[in-house]
Amino acid sequence: MGLVVVSRMATGYTIQIDEIGRKLDARIIGVMPPAAEACAAAVAAGQPLVFHQPEQIASVTLAELAERLTAPSIEPLHL
Numbered sequence: 001m002g003l004v005v006v007s008r009m010a011t012g013y014t015i016q017i018d019e020i021g022r023k024l025d026a027r028i029i030g031v032m033p034p035a036a037e038a039c040a041a042a043v044a045a046g047q048p049l050v051f052h053q054p055e056q057i058a059s060v061t062l063a064e065l066a067e068r069l070t071a072p073s074i075e076p077l078h079l
Contacts, residue, residue: 002029027076
């Protein structure tokens, strides 16, 4: 079991990512960047974000996370 940290703030984290893992005693397997505007545009277009804006950082992160989750062994992020 692991954590995916989702950031809703574009200005940075109020707590360090590795500290979140320590406090919850779990490994972090991904960090999703904020993408409110990109998600809203994808919803308006009626498409998933990864198809609507495939080069957007959240789309790239989602694709990388999907690859990591489907791997035979899921390694934690090296923070």
